[in-house]
Amino acid sequence: LIGHLKSKTMNKLLYTFFLGYMLLYGGNLLSQRKVADSPPGNGLVDASSLQSGREEYSTPAQKVEENTTLIYGEIINPDSLSPLSLKIIPYYISPRTTFLQEELMLSPVKGEFYDGVMNPRTKKFETQILLSDRPGYLSLFLGNRPLLEDYLVLPGDSIKLKLDLSRNAIIFAGKNQDFYEAQFALKRLDQQREFDSPRQLIIPETSSLLTRTGSQEKIDYFRGRFGAELLILKPGKESLHYLIGQADQAVDILKPKLEILDFYQPKLSPKNWDLLRAEVYGNFYYSILSTFRKFHYPYVEHKFSAKDREHYRQRLTDLLTQLRNLEFDSQSKLISAAFLDLELERLILNALWENRSFLELVQENHSGELADRLQAAYLSNYLASHTEQEEILLNYLSKTESSPWKDRIENLKRATIPGEPIEEAQLISLSGDTVFVSELPDQPTLVYFYFSTCGHSASYFKNYLFPLYQELEAEGIKLIAISVDEDSDLWKERISKYSDPSIPNFNLRGISKERWKELYEITSFPRVMLLDRDSRILSFDIKPLGETKEELLQEFRKKFNDELSTNTNTSL
16 A cells, blocks of 8 residues: 555656656746848748738848847757858858958857757757848858858748757748758759769860770760769760750759749748749759850850851751740849849850940840949849950949949949059967058058968968069068968968968958958959058059069069069068
């Protein structure tokens, strides 16, 4: 009897504890449920107060400001947790520019029992990002590894993310979860098609890669086997025919993606559905047109007969006409990166074939903000390939009215046309002191930007820049080196390889670095600016002056003769 009573009492206690645990856990789950010129040839939002129905672009703000998007995430990483960061692109213009981009570092913290994070391996993070009045693009990185890449994100939204890297699981929740799940499904189809398609190799039959002993036997052995496959195409008609054939098979190739869109259409607003549709068509056809212009166009124009040239031009012209008939919402055209890239390629090819200015064709085909966007995108991608850049910039500026596209061209003008004083910034000396750019020597100065793992920087400095400086030092030219390394120890350890201890060496990082990179379009290294005695920019990069030491010296003397003088030897 005593044993029986003890057993009943223990069962009651266990039941009471279990019931209490379920009430706590269930209550927590209930709370969570409430959260929701001729172009070149080559914290969480209470869902109980949300409006019913599907979301439009500008989601009504709840606990966040309008155009501010709230992101809550939980992450499980079986390895050590690398730095977690977000990249936000409120306006897509070009992959070459960081204009208006923002990068946020996230600091995940360990979850607790009382906030509903039950798994002890889980860390959580929360942040807000500011967009414009329209969707932008978001990427999430773990170190250099992209977890989410170029996802369209809605202003005013509240997004929940589960990132279980131990199971390769990425899950979206929140009031517009279907919009993000649809993008995940579409991107997975891209990866699947890339994985399951033959790897193309365009190469002449006489290439040593194919004629070396054993190569043909290996090709024959692996041909038709289950697994990866190599598709060898001869340059010219064979490879071009295969490329255009992809466009002819568009219905079959795009069918799985269009089925995804059909599945999600009832769950999305018409605007959001159309935006994803523009991404699907834009990405597919952009890849074909871009590959043709960059790799096949020069071959067709210079090596094909007039008859063959006309035949393939007509096939591409028919494709461009077909693309022009694709209809998208006006807002999709102002947001979608894929649509912008596709329309750029279509207009560039027309400009090449008609031997006309790209700007003229934009003005004929589009107006208003869309024309402004295309003009800013074209200059962001191709201004560097043109001569007479000042004239081109001023011409485009006169035809561009709306922001941020006009702002983008103004920024290009500031980073292209010399004469303005260099922007102020804080430099860190080897001793750790702060030195301002305005304290640079009052004499012509070469400013060398690099980072300490860039082989190109080390080679250029040793073989070209430092010999140039040694020749010109007696004539009043100064040389300073500025690393953009975030790791100060790495910078100091490698000065002898990437710079020289005999010249002033500084480090540029943090806000000053990001400001300079954006302002002066520093997207590759090394970069060597030339400043005059008053710290005005005479050249944004001297590297194009010469491909040999002798040519570089000769052209430098010719172009900057007025700056050379022997009347000063001021040290910093």
